[in-house]
Structure formats: C-alpha cells, structure tokens
Amino acid sequence: MNWSVRELEMKDVPILLDWYNNEDLHYIANAKKFKPYTLDQLTNYWREKLSRSNAKYYVILVDERVIGRVGLKKKGNSVEFSILIGDAALYSKGLGTEVTRYFISGALREPDVTSIYLGVRVDNLRAIRCYEKAGFQVTNEFYENHIKMYEMEIDKISSTDL
Numbered sequence: 001m002n003w004s005v006r007e008l009e010m011k012d013v014p015i016l017l018d019w020y021n022n023e024d025l026h027y028i029a030n031a032k033k034f035k036p037y038t039l040d041q042l043t044n045y046w047r048e049k050l051s052r053s054n055a056k057y058y059v060i061l062v063d064e065r066v067i068g069r070v071g072l073k074k075k076g077n078s079v080e081f082s083i084l085i086g087d088a089a090l091y092s093k094g095l096g097t098e099v100t101r102y103f104i105s106g107a108l109r110e111p112d113v114t115s116i117y118l119g120v121r122v123d124n125l126r127a128i129r130c131y132e133k134a135g136f137q138v139t140n141e142f143y144e145n146h147i148k149m150y151e152m153e154i155d156k157i158s159s160t161d162l
C-alpha cells in the first residue's frame, strides 16, 4: 500500500471529527464513554494536545488522503503508542502492522527510550493481532470503566530479535 506519515496539524481536525463522532469506531478502540464533539470542542482539545512537549502526533496518508493517526507520548523512559485507522475499508490489509513497526523502530532508536507500551481492549482482536505481529506482548491485564484491557509492551532488548 502506498502510505506515508507526517505530523498532525490543526487543519486535520475536521477529518478527526468524523472518527471521534463514530460511536462504533469509538467502542472498538476505547473503554471511555462515547461523547460526540463539535468542531470547536475538538479544535480546542487538539490545540492543547499539540502544545504538549512530551507527545507527538502524526497522520497516516494513503495515496495522499489522511486515513488515520498515530500518537507517541513519552513517560520517563517509556513511550505510550496509539494508532487509529479511520477508514474501515483499509482494515486487515497489513497497513496497521507496517505503520506500527515504522514508529516503534523509530522510537526505540532514541537512546533514552527503553520500552513502548499501549492499552487495548481484550475484545479488539484485530488490534491485538496487529500489535503482536509488530512485536508487542501482553504484559498485564486491567479494567477501565469495567472493560477488560491488556497492556502490551515491547522493549528494546527483545525488539532486536525481530
């Protein structure tokens, strides 16, 4: 697939709005209660997110069209990873795994980063399979809003085996 990435910019917020307001997509990816946004609310929310010094956000493009986003949030020597592809027609074609591998290898090249982790609903089997293919392993289970979640992690040492 012909994909690329670039840093997320405020001009992308209207595209994100469609994904935020898609209740089915929300409950695939989230344990938080669904709450629709207005464009103004989401614009303010992302203005604040893009001002954070410990986080970086990217959009994924396929054939120049924004179809998803990625987040990397630094916490000490770890990085929290998140990914969302908004166009369901692109699921299960290997894109998520390729993009995840790209970002984890980049993050693990940072000298001070020792591990990357994420949280995923245990019923999100497609995402779990994608993360496993990219090298993540389940390290913990927890509940968020009564939804069972896995914490998955990849560390610098085990990633050298990939």
Ligand SMILES: CC(C)(COP(=O)(O)OP(=O)(O)OC[C@H]1O[C@@H](n2cnc3c(N)ncnc32)[C@H](O)[C@@H]1OP(=O)(O)O)[C@@H](O)C(=O)NCCC(=O)NCCS
Pocket (backbone or CB within 6 Å): 028, 029, 030, 083, 084, 085, 086, 090, 091, 092, 093, 094, 095, 096, 097, 098, 119, 120, 121, 124, 125, 126, 127, 129, 130
């Ligand atoms: C999660 C996501 C990023 C994965 O990207 P993707 O491009 O669909 O993933 P890939 O195609 O690389 O890998 C998905 C794998 O899961 C498999 N899969 C799909 N549905 C499945 C299911 N119900 N059960 C088990 N495996 C499943 C696919 O066959 C594929 O595995 P394979 O290559 O061995 O055949 C993307 O689907 C997405 O953004 N989904 C909606 C939002 C979301 O869930 N975000 C993650 C929140 S933690």
